[in-house]
Amino acid sequence: MRYGSAPRLKKDLVTLGIVSVAYLAISAFVTNSYYQLIMTLVPVWALFGVSWNILSGYGGQLSFGHASFFGIGAYVVTLALVYWNLTPWLGIPLGMIVAAGAAVLIGLPTFRLKGHYFALSMLAYPLAILYFLQYLGFQEMSLPMHRENPAAYLEFTNPHYYTLVGVILLILGVFVCMLVENSRFGLALLSIRQNELAAEAAGIDTKLWKMRALVVSGMLAAAAGGFYACVLLVVTPDSVFGMLVSAQAVVVTLFGGVASIWGPVIGAAILVPLAESLNAELGSMLPGIQGVVYGVAIIAIMLAAPDGLFWTIRDKYFTPKPPAPLPASLAANAPPVAQPAPAGSLLMKVEGLSRSFGGLRAVSGVTFDVRAGEILGIIGPNGAGKTTLFNLLNGVLSADEGTAILGGQSMLGKKVHAVARMGVGRTFQVVRSFPRLPLLDNVIVGAYGAGFTDADAIASAAHALERVGLSALAGVPAGQLTNKQLRLMELARALAGAPRVLLLDETLAGLGREECDDVLDVLQRLRTEGTTVVIIEHTMHAMMRIADRFVVLDHGRVLASGLPRDVVENRSVVEAYLGKKWAAKQDA
C-alpha cells in the first residue's frame, strides 16, 4: 500500500457505504418499473466505467474496444444459461475467467502498439467478435425464463433486487479500484500513463503491469456485462459488443473524472438517467434527438470541465488540507544500500559503442570509463549523439556494435526496466510528473521500480527526498512545484531506486542561474555521499563547476576526454562548438 493510504481508503470506504445505502434507500421508494430499471443500469454502466478507468484512466492505454470484455461476460452468462442451464450467479464469475483469458490473448499482440494505434486496434476486437457471433448464429439470445425458483437464476419479479445486485457488484468493482489506486499497481499505471519510457527507465516492467491492468479491467467489464445480460433478457451482439457500448465506458468516465475512483460512478449517475429519459421522452417524437442532446451535453461538460466533473469540482471547491510533514524516522528506515564501490575504481566501461540510423552514424565507436564517485560530464554540440548514447546505455535503443559493462555485467541487449534494475537511474530532458499526486508518491515510483517492498519503498523515497532537500514538500501535489523542484523531484525519483550510476539528461535545462546553482549544490552533495553521476549538459559554466571529467562528443564520435580545463582548451573542441573561424581567432 502507498504511504498514507490507510486513512484515505477508510474515508473512501465510508463514502462508498453511505452512497450505496442512500442509493438503495431511494430505489426502495421508486415504484415505477421503468425508473427502477434505470436505477439498475446506473451501477452497471458505472462498473463498466470503473473497469475502463483502470486500464485507460490510470494506465493511459486508451481502449475504444472495451465492449469485448463486456460482451464476453454477457455472452458467457447467456450461453451457459441456455446450453448448460448454469445459473448466472456462477455464469458471471465464469464470464470473468473467460474475459481474463481473452484479455491475455488480446493484450499479447496489442500491447506491441502504442497510442492511437493501440486505441484503434482495440476497437477492432469487439467488431470482429460481433461478426463472429453473428456467423455462429447467436444473433439473438434470450435468457430462458425460470418460473420455478427464479432467484436461483438471478431472476426477480421485484425489480428492486436487480438494483441491489447491481449496487453490490459496483461496490466490489469500486473496492478493487481502490486497492489498485492505493497500491504500487496504481502508481505503476499512472507512471505508464505519464510516460511509458520514463516508467521503464525507473525500473517498472510496463508490459507486465499493462497486462495485469487489462486482465483486472477485463474481468470487471465481464462482470458488468454478465449482469447486464440478466437485466437485458435478450442479448444481441450489437447490444453488448457494439460501438456504443465501448463508447459508454469512455463517456461516463471522461464525464465523471478520469483516474478517479468516483469518476465513472458520478458519470453514470448523471448520464444514464439523462440518456434514458431523453430517449423515453423524445425518442418517439424526434427519433435520434436524444443522441443529439446527449452529445451536446457531453461536449458542453468537456469544454467546461475537461478533466471530468470530479476533478473540476474538487479543484474548485475542496482545497486539500496542507499536508503533514513526513515523520523524520521514515527516511532513517531506508533500506541499506549496497556499499558503493570504492571511489575511483572502475564502475562502468563502454567500448566501441555504435549505432546507425540508416546512413547516419549517430553514435560511432564511443569508448569511455566511468569511475565510482565521480561526476562525468558528457558535452557536445546539438546533434552530437549524447541522448542517443544514453538511450543505448539504458536499453531504449539497441546498439549495433560495442560493449557496455556495469559492475561486471553487460548492460546491452536488456529491456529498459531490466537495465534500471541493474542499478542505472535515469532522468529525461522533459520532466514527467503526476500533478495531482503528492511529491512522495511521485518519487516512490522509482523505489517500486527497484523492487523494494512497500515499507522499504516508502522509506527509500523519503530518504531520496531528504537527499535532494525536498523533505518539507513531501505531501505537496507535484502540480504545485516549481520547475527547479520538479527537476529535483526527478532526481529524487532516480535516487529512490538506490542506483549505482545516475544518467542525468539535461537536468539544468530551463533553469535560471540561481536555480541552477541550487541544483548543482545538490549534485555536489550527492557526489560527496558517493553517488556516481553521468550528466549531459549544455550549460558550460555549470559543467565546469561540477564535472570531474569531460567526454566531448561530436558527430557521434568522442572528440576529446579528460579534465575539464584541458578539454575546453582543446582546439578541436572549440572548433566543434564555435566553428573554425573562432578557433583560428583564439589561436591568433
Added chain:
Amino acid sequence: MTDLSRRTMGLGIAAGAATLSTRAARAQTPSEVKIAMLVPLSGPWARQGILEQMGARLAIEDVNNAGGIKSMGGAKMKLIEYDTQDSSEKAKDAAQRMVAQEPDLVGGFGCWLSSFTLAATEVTERVSLPWLTLSYSDAITGRGFKHVFQSSPTADKQAEELLPMIVELASRARGDGWKPTKFAYIGDNTASSVSFMKSIRGPKAQELGLTMVADEVYTPPLSDATTMVQHIRSAKPDFLGFQSTNVPDDKLLADKFAEFGLRSNKLPKIGGGGHWAVPELLNVAGAENLEGILVALANWPGKRQADLEKRFIAKTGEPWFGHDSIFAYVHVMILKEALERSGVADRVKVSQALRTLDMTDGPAAFFPDSTLKYDEKGRRMGAKLCVVQWRQGKPVPVYPPSIATHEVIWPKI
C-alpha cells in the same frame, strides 16, 4: 407511496406512481380499455410499423363506431402506441417503459421484426400481458410462454410448406400435367435466411421430384448480382426462389434478371416475405421488372375484404391494403373479441379468453384459412402461407383460393 415518490423526484431521480403488477383497472365498467401497439415507428423498419399503425387505427375506429365493447357497457378501445426504434435492445426498453407507464393495459400486439418481438415479449410475458404478433420466428412461441400468440405460420412451417405449394400452384396454373423439376435459390446469409434455407435444401425437395440446380448465397447488402444471375441462367431452373430480406436487395435482383432477359415470363420467381410486396419496391424497381413475381407471405386481404380495402385506401392514401396493415387490423379485432368474452379489463382473463378462442367467423375471416384458434404454444392452428403476384404494378392475391382475386400466371417456356 405517491408522496414518497414525489419526494424522490425532488431528489432528482424521477419516479412515477405506477406499479408493476398484474392488477387490472379498478373500475368495474371502465369507459375505455387500453391496448398497446409496439412497432417500429422510427428507424429502418419504420415503414412497416407505420403500415401496421394505419391498420390498427382503422380497426380501433371500426370497433368504437360499432359501439365499443358491448360486454363492458360499450367501453371504447384506446390504442396506446409505442416505438421500438431500431434495435432489439430499444424495443425491449420501450416494452419496459410501456408496462411501467401504462399499468392498466389489457393486451397488445407487435413488433413486426422477429428480433424485436422476441425481446419485447420477454417483458410482456413477465407481467402476464397478452401479446399478439405477426412475426415469423419459431423462437417466439418456442419458449414456453403463456401469454404470447403468434398469428402467422412460423418460419419453419413456411419453409416446409413453400416448395409443395409452388409445385401445386405451377401445375394447376399450367393445367397440362407439367410439373417443375429443377429449381434454384438465391438467399442472403442472415440468421432467418440461413435457417430457412436449411429446410429448403432438405429432403422435401427430392420427395417432390425437385432438384436444386443452383444455390447462391450472398452477404447483404447486395452490391452486384451479375455473377449470381449468370449462374442461374446457365443452370436453367424451372423456377427461382429469393430469400432476401430487404427492399434494396430485392430491387437489385429484380433489375438484374430483367437486364439479362429473365423477367418472370421467362423464369418464374418467388420472393419470400412482406418486403417483396410493398409500394417502395414498386417505386424503385418499377412495374415492368416486377411483373409476374410471386410473393409468399403470411397474410393478405382477399376478395372478402374488398370493402375494407377500399376504406383503407381512401383513408390512408396507400396504393393497397397489405400484409402489415391487415395483421394489425385483425389483431385489434382479436383483442376486441377476447375482451367481449372476458367481460372485464383484466389481462389474465383476456389471455385466457384468447387461449380458448375457436372461431371461423368474426376476426377469423381476416385470415385466408378462416380459423382462429391458438394451440398450447400460442401458435395459430391452420395458419398457412398465401401468395400474391405482381400484376401491372400491384400485388394481387392468387393463393389460397379463399382470398384469390386472380388466377396465378405461370408461363409456358
